[in-house]
Amino acid sequence: MYRDTADWAFREFIKYLFRPKGFEVKVAALCIPVLVALLGGNWLVKATIDGDYSVEFGSTNIIPDSAQWSLVTIFVVVFVSCFVIGWKRFTRENELRNRKKVIVIEGRGLRDDDGSPLAAAVPSEIVGHRIGVSLDLRQKRDGAIIDPDRLLPNVETTRLIVQQYAQQNDRQDVTLVYGGLTSVPMTFLTGVVFDDEGSIVVMDWDRSREVWRSLDSHDDGERFIVDGLDTMKDSKDVVLAVSASYQVRDENISTTFDLPLVRMSLPALNSSHWSQVKQNALAQQLFDTAKLLEARGVSTIHLLLACQNSVAFTLGRRYDKRNLPSVVVYQYEANGEKKFPWGVRMPVAGISVPSIVRT
Incomplete structure (x- = not known):
């Protein structure tokens, strides 16, 4: 330290x-x-x-x-x-x-060491005293989640801590920064929970360079290709597989689900996602697709995400809490018999408290 x-x-x-x-x-x-x-x-x-x-x-x-x-x-x-x-x-x-405050929310969950602190990597252009808030979602074993139920209250507790810091200052003097290395369901939940906290500057961990980075790259124009909506039969439940960084493979989906499948896939999975403009556009596509599913009578979306942390956070922030179907975001376990053993039911569509869904 x-x-x-x-x-x-x-x-x-x-x-x-x-x-x-x-x-x-x-x-x-x-x-x-x-x-x-x-x-x-x-x-x-x-x-x-x-x-x-x-x-x-x-x-x-x-x-x-x-x-x-x-x-x-x-x-x-x-x-x-x-x-x-x-x-x-x-x-x-x-x-x-001294008057301005930068509240830096760092999610930790995929490794035991604290690594390089996010607060130290916040660009100097963001003026203000740095206040670090840790969202600790680790459970003893490096990167493994043993009991996800015990992690759910941590997200809400962190939100309350951030609100307390923010309320001590004029709102225009407070900037929120988020970055993390946490599981996809918990990252999406963090985005949903922090949706009401106003503008947030999002950063992400660049694994190749081993540094925190801002989402300040140019938009390469890549967008999701949506497939499966036209062939979907009437169903209250549907699997929505979103492939942004890796392909969500059919053989992995079949180990857990036997439901109609809709896919959202980027043409080039190795394309850059270091653009906030691009991420916002991808999140809008998810919103539009969920809205189409709701119009077809879908009440629950089983969401499978393969994407980097900042993308999952941005998608969670854009998901409408009131007008879209209920959504469960699942954890992928490569070594499990069921590749998607559990998920987090998000506090949307009239559900006030998140919960764990086990398959």
Whole structure:
């Protein structure tokens, strides 16, 4: 913990040194060589080479004394004024930074070590004092969930903690940041629960680079291809398989479900999802598909998601709590006889408290 704090402090110091400077710093920097030249006076340097050659460097006052000291006075006043303006800017930015709060919600569930803290990776452009809130969804074994029922209250507890921090400040001075490494059902639930908390900046863990990243890449235009709606027969329950990072395979689905199947798949599963614009568009597609299923009489959607954490969170935030069908999001276990042994019934469609559904 001490090492993480020291690393964060060092990075913040470096950011301060290389922060964008105001115009007053540039003007003050220009004043210094001018003052040096004006105050240089007469000076002469002689150098003799091999006793035969003589080189002289010097300066003489070609500016009258009255004009010289007038110019010195002007540039000193400009320099001092720039210093005062810079100091006021610095104190004003400090006051703004101290007033603003950045509540950083970090979900932990897929590994036992704390790793690199999300709060230390929040971009410096998001101004404010960092307040870290841990959403701990770990259960002894690294990445394994033994008793999912005991994890459900943790999500609601975290939401209440975030609300308490937010209520202590003016809403316009509070920014929420979320990032996590948790199971798909718990991540989707976190998105549903935090849907009412306003705008949230979403970050994700880049496994290849082993760093937290913002969703600031360009939108590559990839969208879900929806298949199975036209052939679906009348049914109150339907499986909706969403393939964003990996393919949800038929043989895995058949180990657990015998229901009508609707698929939403990206054409290229290796395409980038580091765009918030793209993720919002994918979430809108899920909303539209769920709305079509509701119009066909579906009352429960059994949702199978293969996607990165930030995508699952964004999909959960976009799912309408009131007008869409009930939804159960399932956990995938590659080594199990049933590949989808349990799921979380989300607090939507009149259900106020989430619960575990076992298959």
